[in-house]
Amino acid sequence: MFSFPEITSSFYYTAAPVLILVAGSMVALLQGVSQGFASRRSIEVTAWLTIFAAIVAAAVIPGEQAEFLAGGLLSGNLARTGQFAILAIAACVMMMMREHHTGASFFRGEVASIFLMLVSGMLVMVSSDDLVTLFVGLELASIGLYVILGYVQPNRRSQEGAIKYFILGSVAAAILLFGFALLYAATGTMRLSGIVAALPSIANHGWVRLGALLTLVGLGFKLALVPFHMWAPDAYESAPTGITAFMATTVKVMILTVALRLFSGAFSTMSEVWYPAMLILAVLSMVVGNIMALVQTNLKRMLAYSSIAHSGYMAVAICALSTTATGLPIRAILFYLLTYVLVSLGAFAVVMSLETAENDQLTIDDLSGLAKKRPWLALSMTVFMFSFGGMPPTAGFIGKFFVFNAALTNHLYGLVFIGIIGSAISLFYYLRLVVRMYMAEPVAPFGALKPASGGFTLTAAVLAIAVVTTVLLGTILPGEVMERLVDTATEVARK
Amino acid sequence: MIPVENYFILSSLVFLCGLAGVMFRRNLIMVLMSIELMLNAVNIIFVAASRHLAQVDGQIMVLFVITVAACEAAVGLAMVIALYRRYGTVNTEFLRLLRG
Numbered sequence: 028m029f030s031f032p033e034i035t036s037s038f039y040y041t042a043a044p045v046l047i048l049v050a051g052s053m054v055a056l057l058q059g060v061s062q063g064f065a066s067r068r069s070i071e072v073t074a075w076l077t078i079f080a081a082i083v084a085a086a087v088i089p090g091e092q093a094e095f096l097a098g099g100l101l102s103g104n105l106a107r108t109g110q111f112a113i114l115a116i117a118a119c120v121m122m123m124m125r126e127h128h129t130g131a132s133f134f135r136g137e138v139a140s141i142f143l144m145l146v147s148g149m150l151v152m153v154s155s156d157d158l159v160t161l162f163v164g165l166e167l168a169s170i171g172l173y174v175i176l177g178y179v180q181p182n183r184r185s186q187e188g189a190i191k192y193f194i195l196g197s198v199a200a201a202i203l204l205f206g207f208a209l210l211y212a213a214t215g216t217m218r219l220s221g222i223v224a225a226l227p228s229i230a231n232h233g234w235v236r237l238g239a240l241l242t243l244v245g246l247g248f249k250l251a252l253v254p255f256h257m258w259a260p261d262a263y264e265s266a267p268t269g270i271t272a273f274m275a276t277t278v279k280v281m282i283l284t285v286a287l288r289l290f291s292g293a294f295s296t297m298s299e300v301w302y303p304a305m306l307i308l309a310v311l312s313m314v315v316g317n318i319m320a321l322v323q324t325n326l327k328r329m330l331a332y333s334s335i336a337h338s339g340y341m342a343v344a345i346c347a348l349s350t351t352a353t354g355l356p357i358r359a360i361l362f363y364l365l366t367y368v369l370v371s372l373g374a375f376a377v378v379m380s381l382e383t384a385e386n387d388q389l390t391i392d393d394l395s396g397l398a399k400k401r402p403w404l405a406l407s408m409t410v411f412m413f414s415f416g417g418m419p420p421t422a423g424f425i426g427k428f429f430v431f432n433a434a435l436t437n438h439l440y441g442l443v444f445i446g447i448i449g450s451a452i453s454l455f456y457y458l459r460l461v462v463r464m465y466m467a468e469p470v471a472p473f474g475a476l477k478p479a480s481g482g483f484t485l486t487a488a489v490l491a492i493a494v495v496t497t498v499l500l501g502t503i504l505p506g507e508v509m510e511r512l513v514d515t516a517t518e519v520a521r522k
Numbered sequence: 523m524i525p526v527e528n529y530f531i532l533s534s535l536v537f538l539c540g541l542a543g544v545m546f547r548r549n550l551i552m553v554l555m556s557i558e559l560m561l562n563a564v565n566i567i568f569v570a571a572s573r574h575l576a577q578v579d580g581q582i583m584v585l586f587v588i589t590v591a592a593c594e595a596a597v598g599l600a601m602v603i604a605l606y607r608r609y610g611t612v613n614t615e616f617l618r619l620l621r622g
Contacts, residue, residue, distance in 0.1 A: 159583050166590045170597050177601060183608065187617045190601050194553055197594055198544055201560035204587065205537060208564045208580075212530070212571030217579045234530055261620040 038095045041102040041154070043084035044110055048147035051077025052140045059136015067134045071125070074139045078118050078146075085110040085150075092518060098156040098218045104515040108361075109153030109284045113277050116368065117146050122485035123376055124269040128384040132179050133269070145171025149277055153284040158207050158217045161285060165203070165249075168281065169196050172274060176266045184388075188265025195248070195258035203245025209238025219285075223292035230296050239297045242289070243304050249282045250338045253311035260319075263331035268382060271327060272375035275334050276368045283341065283364055291357055291519045294348040302349045305342055309442060312339025313449035321456050326378055326389045329456065330371070333415055336453060337367050340430050343442050347433040355436060357516040358509055359429040365508070366414065366422035366500060373493030374411045377404055380486045391460060396469035403487075405464045407494045414497050416457040417450050422500035429509075529570035536563035550605070550612040554598045561591045 039046075055073045058064040085107065092103040124133045132138065148167025155161050173196065177189025211217055213235045214225040229235050244255065251259035263271045294301055316336030323329040341363055347356035378389060381404070386393070398405035414423030427450065431443045500508065540563060543556025565584045572580025602612055609616045 159586055162583075163586055163590065166593070170593055173597055173601070177604065181604065184619055186601070186604055186608065187619050190550070190605060191617065191620070193598055193601060194544065194557070197557045197598070198541070198560065201537075201540070201557065201564065204561065204564045205533075205567070208533075208567035208571070209530070211580060211583075212526070212567055212574070215571075215575045215577065217583065234527070264620055 037089055037093060037102065038100070040084075041088055041093070041095060041100055041106075044081040044088070044114065045147045045150050047077060047081045047084055048143050048150065051080075052143035052147065055136050055143060056140035057136075059140065065136055067131060070134045070136055070139050074121060074134065074143065077143055078114060078121060081146075081150075082111070082114045082118065085114050088154075090514075094156060096157075096160075098220070099160040100151075101154045101156050103154075104518050105284060105287070106154035108515060109280060110150045112280050112365075112368065113146065113149045113153065116273065116276050116280070116372065117142075119372055119489045120269050120273040122489055123272070123379050124267075126484050126486050127267070127269055127379050128382065128387070129180055129267040129269065133267070138175060138179060141171045141174055145175070146277075149281045152281040156219045156288070158211065158219065161219070162200075162204060162207065165281075166200060168278075169200060172196075172270075172278075175270055176262060176274075179267050179270065180387075184265045185267070188261045192258050192262040199245050199248030199255070202241050202248065206238045206240070206242030206245055209234050210242065213238060219288050220292075223289065226293050227296045230299075236297075236300045239300045240304060243301055246282055246286050247308050249278060250286075250342075251335050252308040252338050252342060253315040253335060255308075256312070256316070256335045259335055260328050260331040263334070264325055264328045264388070268327065268375055268379045268387075271331075272372055272379075275330075275371050275375070279334075279338065279341075280364060280368065283360060286345065287357060287360065287519050290345055290348050294345070295350060298349045302346060305346050306442065309339050309342035309346055310445050312336060312342060313446055317449045317452040317456075321452065323456075324390045324392070326391055326394070329391065330374060330378075333453065333457075334367075334371065336449060337363075337415070339449070340427065340446060341367075343434050343439070343446055344430045346439060346442060347437045350437050354513070354516045354520055356433040357519055358512045359426075359433040361512050361515065362429050362505070362508060363426040366426040366497070369493050369496050369500070370411045370414045370423060373407060373490055373497065374415070376486050376490045376493065377408045377411070380404060380484070380490070391463060392470045394460065395463045395467040397464040400469070404490075407490050408464065409461050410494050410497055412457040412461050414501070416454045418454070420498065420501045422497045422505075425501055425505045429505075526570055526574040529566055533563045533566040533570075536566065539563075548614050550602045550614060553614070554595060554602065557598070558591055558595060561587055561594075 051073060055070055058070055058073060088107040089102045090104055090107060094101050124130050145168045148164045148171065151160055151164030152168060155164060173189055173193040176192055177186045210222050213229055213232060214222045216222060248255040263275060266274065313336055316332050316339055320329050320332035323332060341360055344356045344360045381389060410421060414421035417423045417427040431446060434443050537560050540556045540559035544553050547553055547556065565587055568580040568584045572578060606612050
């Protein structure tokens with residue numbers, strides 16, 4: 028006789044953020060078609076209440092590992108950290124969108140509804156062990172992003188970017204699913220942890236190897252690792268900048284969480300397939316990403332190529348998982364991800380506070396002489412560019428240090444060498460921007476850029492937090508943060 | 523009895539047809555259909571494996587994949603219609619604003 032498993036209170040604690048977001052999304056959708064509550068103000072109230080309630084709920088997810096719905100939902104440190112990070116990014120992006128010229132079209136019933144729904148898909152993605160749930164969460168997040176990309180500002184550029192992102196994103200999902208299907212056929216389980224446990228006995232089978240390889244390719248596509256990066260520059264350039272900031276950060280958080288769950292236990296058993304593939308992706312991403320960023324004139328496109336290069340550095344740390352001592356690489360990946368998210372959000376916040384409706388595709392030349400006109404913005408951008416380039420005393424330096432340290436501990440000398448060369452190339456275009464801001468005379472009159480508003484803005488608040496945290500993570504906090512990541516790393520490595 | 527590997531080979535071939543369609547067709551409707559073909563190729567593996575292992579898990583997954591594929595098709599077609607209204611064609615050669 029079949030009986031339903033008992034639903035405990037800890038299940039509700041774990042599922043609460045997702046449930047809140049889905050409920051909020053439905054409310055926003057209904058508001059959009061209602062007579063009295065469709066105004067921007069009332070949609071904003073719903074969106075903010077939902078996101079804050081979800082953040083509070085995510086903060087109290089139980090830290091001890093438990094699984095619900097046959098692995099469809101996990102509690103634990105990684106799930107809590109991932110959910111909290113994604114929700115915090117979503118809240119920051121909403122703050123910035125509020126003051127951006129696309130804000131009015133973002134806070135419409137259907138757009139806000141899709142946004143909240145896709146965030147719930149991301150939360151499912153970071154706290155699931157089941158292939159079915161993972162796939163549905165991934166598609167919920169991806170389809171939501173395709174729609175938002177082309178719909179918030181429906182112009183030629185964004186529609187073209189959306190359809191390109193749609194085609195390549197769907198192909199990536201299909202490839203990932205093909206890999207999942209072969210792994211399921213070989214192991215007979217839909218659980219990620221079950222697959223990780225079953226792989227050692229069947230690792231030499233041809234179809235298993237193909238499945239493992241395709242899974243990695245699918246994840247590589249979503250992480251925008253070269254040669255699967257073609258969608259990223261187009262999507263990043265064409266999207267409204269707030270959505271670009273959201274995409275560039277949250278997608279990496281959710282995909283790396285899944286990658287950690289899969290790779291931390293299984294990378295050494297499948298290293299004959301995964302290690303060379305990941306090595307190629309890491310090297311190509313660091314080299315091609317940095318070189319292509321060098322020749323860009325569009326600011327957002329340059330940041331897109333730089334984010335591809337940063338995915339490459341994280342792939343270096345994934346390569347370091349090939350040995351049995353996985354604690355250090357896992358912590359390095361998480362720390363690097365944290366710095367990347369902070370600095371990306373900050374850099375895009377700078378871009379957003381300079382954009383106007385007339386000039387929403389800033390070039391690097393547009394920033395010439397910015398220090399005279401907007402000294403604080405120029406200073407924050409300098410901190411972010413230093414951090415991206417890996418210069419002390421910023422978080423980016425410590426992040427690169429941990430990644431290269433993890434790789435050196437595993438004797439990946441060649442990879443570290445290429446990484447350092449890539450960093451040196453990247454310094455050229457990051458510092459070129461700083462030089463432009465401080466030394467060059469304005470090429471175009473500043474009329475195209477948004478003048479300083481004078482008062483307190485939420486975008487400036489996000490910026491200030493990002494700057495301060497970037498500097499703190501580069502000076503006094505890294506030891507503390509790495510201590511706190513030990514629990515998460517041991518939890519991930521145990522599985 | 524047909525060995526389960528044969529289904530994997532069939533599925534791989536169908537999947538490659540879909541991938542080739544996405545890469546080489548210039549008509550967006552054909553590209554969308556090729557994406558559907560890829561997802562349905564994966565369904566063959568899930569059903570075959572599920573039958574081979576005497577489990578229902580794979581078949582349940584197929585239901586989800588079909589649903590998700592329908593959602594993707596809906597969003598994709600909506601985008602194609604938006605592009606058709608703007609350009610008067612569904613050929614991918616018109617998508618050349620974003621370069622480099």
